[in-house]
Amino acid sequence: MNLLKLLIAVAVIFVLQTMVINRYPYFHLMDLFLLLNIYCALNFNQMVCMGISIPTGLIQDVFSSKGIIGINAFSKTIIVFFISGLSSRLMLKHPLVILLLIAISTNLDYLIILGLHKLFGLDTFPLSGRTLLTASIINSVIGTISYQMTDRIRTKKEYA
Amino acid sequence: MAGAGLTIQKPITVFIAALLTLLILMSYQVADKITGRTVLGNVIFTLLTPIQSGTASTVNGVWNTCVRYFDLVNTNQKNQQLTQEVDELKIRLQASMRERDENQRLREILNLREKLPLKLVAGEVIGGTAKAPLSRIISINRGAKDGADVQMPVVTPSGVVGMIIDVSPVSSKVQLMSDVSSSIGAMLSRNSTAGILSGTGTELCLLKYLPLNADIKVGDAVVTSGQDGIFPEGFPIGKVTKLVKEELYVSAEVTPYQSSAALKEIVVLLQSKNQNPGRAQ
Numbered sequence: 001m002n003l004l005k006l007l008i009a010v011a012v013i014f015v016l017q018t019m020v021i022n023r024y025p026y027f028h029l030m031d032l033f034l035l036l037n038i039y040c041a042l043n044f045n046q047m048v049c050m051g052i053s054i055p056t057g058l059i060q061d062v063f064s065s066k067g068i069i070g071i072n073a074f075s076k077t078i079i080v081f082f083i084s085g086l087s088s089r090l091m092l093k094h095p096l097v098i099l100l101l102i103a104i105s106t107n108l109d110y111l112i113i114l115g116l117h118k119l120f121g122l123d124t125f126p127l128s129g130r131t132l133l134t135a136s137i138i139n140s141v142i143g144t145i146s147y148q149m150t151d152r153i154r155t156k157k158e159y160a
Numbered sequence: 161m162a163g164a165g166l167t168i169q170k171p172i173t174v175f176i177a178a179l180l181t182l183l184i185l186m187s188y189q190v191a192d193k194i195t196g197r198t199v200l201g202n203v204i205f206t207l208l209t210p211i212q213s214g215t216a217s218t219v220n221g222v223w224n225t226c227v228r229y230f231d232l233v234n235t236n237q238k239n240q241q242l243t244q245e246v247d248e249l250k251i252r253l254q255a256s257m258r259e260r261d262e263n264q265r266l267r268e269i270l271n272l273r274e275k276l277p278l279k280l281v282a283g284e285v286i287g288g289t290a291k292a293p294l295s296r297i298i299s300i301n302r303g304a305k306d307g308a309d310v311q312m313p314v315v316t317p318s319g320v321v322g323m324i325i326d327v328s329p330v331s332s333k334v335q336l337m338s339d340v341s342s343s344i345g346a347m348l349s350r351n352s353t354a355g356i357l358s359g360t361g362t363e364l365c366l367l368k369y370l371p372l373n374a375d376i377k378v379g380d381a382v383v384t385s386g387q388d389g390i391f392p393e394g395f396p397i398g399k400v401t402k403l404v405k406e407e408l409y410v411s412a413e414v415t416p417y418q419s420s421a422a423l424k425e426i427v428v429l430l431q432s433k434n435q436n437p438g439r440a441q
Contacts, residue, residue: 011215018212018299019219022288023421031291046171050178062204063212063299064291069204070186072291074179081175113291120190123341125295125361 029135033060035143037076041083049080075112079105095144102143103136206328216286244425248282250317251427258394279430281306285423296339303330311390313429319396319417336420345387354385367412382414
C-alpha cells in the first residue's frame with residue numbers, strides 16, 4: 001500500500017515537474033523530486049530513502065540530461081542519506097529547520113551536479129548566485145508548506 | 161551488540177556501494193562520448209515515454225477543458241487544429257520558397273534543375289526538462305515510427321527550436337538551441353557573417369567567433385548558416401540584442417524568435433544525412 005502511494009506520488013511529481021511547472025517563470029527552478037526525497041528522508045530510514053532516491057534520480061536524469069544517467073541519482077542519494085541519518089538522531093521536523101534543510105539541500109544538489117559535470121568534463125552551466133538563491137527560496141517555501149500539509153494529513157489518518 | 165553494529169554499518173555499506181555503482185554507471189556513459197547516446201538512457205526513455213505520452217494526453221485534455229470552459233467558447237480545439245495547419249503550411253511555404261530560390265540559383269550557375277524537397281512532420285511537445293536550468297530538453301510525440309531520427313532539426317514557423325538527440329519508437333528528446341551544450345552554425349542575415357551559436361542555459365543564446373571587424377549591429381537578424389550540416393541554410397533563429405567584444409573576436413547575444421516557454425506545436429524536418437545539402441561530412 002505504501003509502495004502504491006509512493007508510486008502515485010512519483011507519477012504526480014513527474015507530471016508536475018515535466019509538464020506543468022515548466023509553464024511558469026521562476027517555478028521551473030523547483031525540484032519536486034528533491035522535495036519528495038527530503039520528505040522521505042525525514043520520515044523513513046536510510047535504506048528506504050536510498051531505495052527511493054536512486055530510481056527517482058534516474059527518472060530525473062533520463063528526462064533532463066543529454067547523455068549521462070546517474071548524476072541526479074548520485075546527488076539525491078548523498079542528500080537523503082545524510083538527512084535521514086540526521087533525522088534519526090535529531091528532531092528536524094520544525095518548519096524552520098525544514099526550511100533551512102531544503103535550502104541547504106538545494107544548494108548541495110546543484111553543487112554536486114556541477115562537481116560531477118566538471119569531474120567528467122561535461123559542459124557546465126554558469127550557475128549564478130541569483131539562480132541558486134531563487135531556487136533555494138522557491139524550494140524551501142513550497143517544500144516546507146507541502147511537508148506540513150502532507151504530514152498533517154498523515155498524522156490525522158494515523159490517529160483516525 | 162554485534163547486531164547493533166551490523167544495523168549501523170549496513171546502510172553505510174549500501175550507501176557507498178550505491179554511490180560507487182552510480183559513479184561506474186556515469187563513467188561508462190562518459191566513455192561512450194563518440195555517439196552521444198547511451199544504451200541505458202535509451203532503454204529507460206523508451207519504456208517511460210509511452211507513459212509520459214499517455215499522461216501528457218490526459219493532462220493536456222484536462223488543461224484544454226479548463227481553457228475552453230473559461231473562454232466560454234467551443235472553438236479552442238478548432239483553433240488549435242487550424243493553428244497547427246497554418247504552422248505546417250508556413251513551414252512548407254518557407255521550405256518551398258527556399259527551394260525555389262536555390263533552384264533558381266543552381267539553374268543560373270550550374271544549370272541544375274533538381275533539388276530534393278524537405279519532408280516535414282508536425283508534432284506536439286509532451287514534456288519539458290526535468291532539471292532546469294541545468295539542461296534545456298523537451299520531449300515530443302514524434303519518434304522513429306514517424307521517421308524521426310537523431311540530429312534532425314526541429315523548428316516552428318517562428319524559428320529554430322533545436323535538434324533531436326534521442327529517439328524512441330513513438331517519441332523523441334529534443335535538445336533546445338539554448339541548452340548549454342548546443343552549438344549551431346549561424347550567420348547574420350544582412351551580410352552572411354558566420355559564427356557559432358551556443359546555448360547559455362537561459363532563454364538567450366550567444367553567437368560566437370565573429371571577426372573583430374565584422375559589420376554587426378543590435379537588431380540584426382540571425383539565421384542558420386547550414387555549415388553545421390544539420391540545419392538547412394536560412395532558417396530564422398533570432399535577433400542580436402547585445403554585442404560583447406572579446407580579445408580575439410566579437411560575440412553577440414541573440415534573443416531567439418521562438419521562446420521555449422511558449423513551445424507547443426513543432427515541426428521536425430525529416431531529412432536523411434544524404435539528403436541534407438548543407439551537411440558537412
